[in-house]
Amino acid sequence: MKARIPILTVVTAGSLMLAGSLLAQTQSMPTATQSMPTATQSMPTSSPPANxxxxxxxxxxxxxxxxxxxxxxxxxxxxxxxxxEVPQVAAGPAPSFDQLSGGARYITEDQASAYPPLANDFLYVDKGKTGHITRAEYEHWVENK
Incomplete structure (x- = not known):
């Protein structure tokens, strides 16, 4: 029974590859003679965007x-x-580390969402890529923002 398993695997993989290549060959691809929009042509639209x-x-x-x-x-x-245009965020001064962390030793991504500029910079501020911001990382960010 064990000798058949590798053979069965090879036969199955080969048949799937063959079926995939046949399927890819039967689908029609646009040719150069068919009408394809280019970068200089405008694509037809039903109505302009809202803005x-x-x-x-x-x-x-x-x-x-x-x-x-x-x-x-x-x-x-x-x-x-x-x-x-990107609107300006009026968030005010940065809150203290203790206020954002709730007394913990670090700020999580959920806690950072209380202050939008920090939430936007969370991955940048998290220098160690640990999923949280330490007091030193936060203070460095506040000084340089």
Missing amino acids: ATTLPSSAPTPPPPPGGTQAQFNSPQGKVIINS
Whole structure:
């Protein structure tokens, strides 16, 4: 019985590989003659995104938002402009280590979520990659943020 197990394994693996290669060969791949959108062509869309502005093609382009980015493309409805920016977080001063840790020797990721800037920097602050922040790591982060 033991002599058949390696043979059965080889036969099964070989048949799965053969079936996979046959399946891959039967699926159609787009060729160069078929219509594929390129980087210079615009892809058809049903409607512009929610943060987009549609203007007539002849309209002047408004400036991008302060501190943000702007992307433009032409659609059948006109020129579409998408503005993007990251809002500032008003979190106030950093709380003390004891306040965040609840009296423990370290701050966990759940405890760090009480102060959004620390939650965003958690993996950066956790220098030892231990899953928690020590008092020294936290104080270093507060001094340099």
